[in-house]
Amino acid sequence: MKDDYINRTPITVDEMIAVLEGRSTAAAPLEALRQFRLETHERKGEVLRAVLGDRSRGSALRHQVARDLALAEGPAAEGALVAALGDPDDLVTAGVLFGLGAVGGASAFGPVDRVDPAGLGPRTRRARRLARHLLAHRHDLAVSGEDPLEGAGTLPAPAEGQEIRLEAEEIGDLDARLHALSLEPQPAPLSGERLHPLHCGGVDMLALWSVDFESASSLGRLATGRAVPMILAAARHEEEDTFASHLVLTRPNDDESGFDIAVLASSGRRRYVGRGTVDGAEVRFQLAAAATRGTIPIEVVGTYDGATGELRFSRAVSGSRYAHGSTRPQVPPVRAA
Numbered sequence: 001m002k003d004d005y006i007n008r009t010p011i012t013v014d015e016m017i018a019v020l021e022g023r024s025t026a027a028a029p030l031e032a033l034r035q036f037r038l039e040t041h042e043r044k045g046e047v048l049r050a051v052l053g054d055r056s057r058g059s060a061l062r063h064q065v066a067r068d069l070a071l072a073e074g075p076a077a078e079g080a081l082v083a084a085l086g087d088p089d090d091l092v093t094a095g096v097l098f099g100l101g102a103v104g105g106a107s108a109f110g111p112v113d114r115v116d117p118a119g120l121g122p123r124t125r126r127a128r129r130l131a132r133h134l135l136a137h138r139h140d141l142a143v144s145g146e147d148p149l150e151g152a153g154t155l156p157a158p159a160e161g162q163e164i165r166l167e168a169e170e171i172g173d174l175d176a177r178l179h180a181l182s183l184e185p186q187p188a189p190l191s192g193e194r195l196h197p198l199h200c201g202g203v204d205m206l207a208l209w210s211v212d213f214e215s216a217s218s219l220g221r222l223a224t225g226r227a228v229p230m231i232l233a234a235a236r237h238e239e240e241d242t243f244a245s246h247l248v249l250t251r252p253n254d255d256e257s258g259f260d261i262a263v264l265a266s267s268g269r270r271r272y273v274g275r276g277t278v279d280g281a282e283v284r285f286q287l288a289a290a291a292t293r294g295t296i297p298i299e300v301v302g303t304y305d306g307a308t309g310e311l312r313f314s315r316a317v318s319g320s321r322y323a324h325g326s327t328r329p330q331v332p333p334v335r336a337a
Contacts, residue, residue, distance in 0.1 A: 101131030216306030
């Protein structure tokens with residue numbers, strides 16, 4: 001898939017559509033799709049639906065088209081995505097499942113649930129698991145074994161380990177909606193606000209607030225309803241791109257202004273659990289690693305000030321190497337040509 005992104009020469013919208021419809025070779029199809037993703041066009045949904053339904057087109061292209069259709073149309077894409085669940089291509093099915101998990105209504109859970117995991121490849125099974133979790137969470141469906149927040153507010157005893165240095169800064173150059181739908185690497189920069197690079201030794205992550213929680217006044221909703229308020233994206237500096245690696249899910253708990261937290265990997269596995277409280281424009285939170293193989297053992301305590309955009313960590317403990325810290329919002333650095 002990566003080879004299709006090498007030539008990033010800009011083309012016109014008409015050329016993008018011609019490439020996607022198979023009438024032009026002005027760019028690789030995936031590159032035309034990458035550029036088309038950032039455009040507003042009256043035929044966008046029509047073009048994407050046609051490519052998704054054309055089984056003569058490449059698997060990687062149609063996989064990403066399914067995600068982009070969800071991004072472009074939101075809940076209105078559900079019908080086309082559900083219809084595409086019958087596609088025999090495993091990679092296309094994975095894209096469709098990601099799209100339905102992100103924008104599908106409660107009615108999408110049944111079709112997703114009926115997809116037989118026994119006939120799926122590992123990647124598509126993970127997409128199905130994540131879609132089930134997201135649909136059940138967003139629509140508060142009573143589905144046995146499908147709530148990753150079950151027990152999330154019960155934290156283990158405080159960790160005894162070495163304090164680590166966990167720093168945050170704020171820049172605004174990525175769109176959480178795009179990352180929520182496209183777990184593949186995406187070129188940067190894009191549009192968006194409230195993005196916090198997290199620097200933990202050699203690991204760089206990007207914490208992106210969802211567009212529904214970018215304002216200080218919106219943070220109170222964390223304590224009143226289920227939400228997916230944040231995306232954690234991993235940065236790949238050499239290639240100048242990022243990809244969403246974790247989704248943060250929340251639901252109100254019994255504490256006043258309180259909520260429970262579960263952090264899911266893109267596989268749908270629960271990696272971290274925690275709880276938080278909202279006090280005006282300030283959110284206080286505590287997270288700890290869940291008992292899941294492959295999870296970095298870490299415990300963090302922090303606050304987020306929605307008025308100033310400051311993300312502060314008062315405690316960060318791991319079996320590894322860093323110590324607590326905080327930063328104020330910063331202007332994004334200019335990358336040298």
